[in-house]
Amino acid sequence: xxxxxxxxxxxxxxxxxxxxxxxxxxxxxxxxxxxxxxxxxxxxxxxxxxxxxxxxxxxxxxxxxxxxxxxxxxxxxxxxxxxxxxxxxxxxxxxxxxxxxxxxxxxxxxxxxxxxxxxxxxxxxxxxxxxxxxxxxxxxxxxxxxxxxxxxxxxxxxxxxxxxxxxxxxxxxxxxxxx
Numbered sequence: 001x002x003x004x005x006x007x008x009x010x011x012x013x014x015x016x017x018x019x020x021x022x023x024x025x026x027x028x029x030x031x032x033x034x035x036x037x038x039x040x041x042x043x044x045x046x047x048x049x050x051x052x053x054x055x056x057x058x059x060x061x062x063x064x065x066x067x068x069x070x071x072x073x074x075x076x077x078x079x080x081x082x083x084x085x086x087x088x089x090x091x092x093x094x095x096x097x098x099x100x101x102x103x104x105x106x107x108x109x110x111x112x113x114x115x116x117x118x119x120x121x122x123x124x125x126x127x128x129x130x131x132x133x134x135x136x137x138x139x140x141x142x143x144x145x146x147x148x149x150x151x152x153x154x155x156x157x158x159x160x161x162x163x164x165x166x167x168x169x170x171x172x173x174x175x176x177x178x179x
Contacts, residue, residue: 041067041068041069041071042067042068042132043065043066043067043068043132044066044067044068044101044131044132045064045065045066045101045104045105045129045130045131045132045171046062046064046065046066046128046129046130046132047062047063047064047065047127047128047129047130047168047171047172048060048061048062048063048078048127048128048130049063049078049079049125049126049127049128049147050125050126050127050128051079051081051125052123052124052125052126052146059085060078061075061078061088061089062075062078063075063076063078063079063172064171064172064175066096066101066171070095070096070097070098070101071093071094071095072093072094072095072096072175073091073092073093073094074091074092074094074172074175074177075089075090075091075092076089076090076092077089077090079125092175092177092178093177093178094175094176094177094178095175095176095178096171096174096175096176097174100170100171100174101171101174103170104167104170104171105131105140107163107167108129108131108140108142108167109131109140111142111160111163111164111167112140112141112142114160114163115156115157115160116142116143116144116145116157116160116161116164117145117152117153117154117157117158117160117161118145118146118152119145119146119149119150119151119152119153120149120151120152121146121149121150121151123146124145124146124147124148124149125146125147126143126144126145126146126147127143127144127147127164127168128141128142128143129141129142129143129164129167129168129171130142142164142167144161144164144165147161147165
């Protein structure tokens with residue numbers, strides 16, 4: 001006669017699992033779905049200014065972060081030269097319309113092939129604008145070195161730098177703080 005390896009202890013565990021499942025049905029009104037079924041919003045846009053010159057010792061911090069559901073974190077003093085280098089920037093939570101994000105991303109994609117130049121007066125840090133797509137081949141990374149500098153740049157480079165600055169401004173201006 002063959003003896004079952006299903007012991008009393010195993011039966012107890014099975015009953016315990018059934019009780020947990022039954023409680024979940026009672027509390028949630030249906031089966032509990034895994035957290036992966038409802039993914040957390042992912043980072044979609046990062047706007048970062050890296051200080052230069054006398055502020056080069058300050059830790060770079062994003063000025064604006066936008067997530068895939070539109071919620072955003074704005075740190076207006078992230079690039080402020082008056083903020084002490086060892087002090088974290090203030091963070092304001094809010095949101096940005098995803099329509100604005102998509103429009104700016106489309107414009108940034110067009111600007112992706114542009115030459116923003118490297119000014120001769122290049123000690124002024126950098127501004128980075130990153131759009132993170134669903135896959136790495138959809139990412140757009142724009143960098144403007146020495147944002148305030150223009151010496152040695154062509155008219156086309158100056159125009160493209162103006163477009164870059166306008167894109168950044170559109171994003172920041174679209175931020176609506178939570179109340």
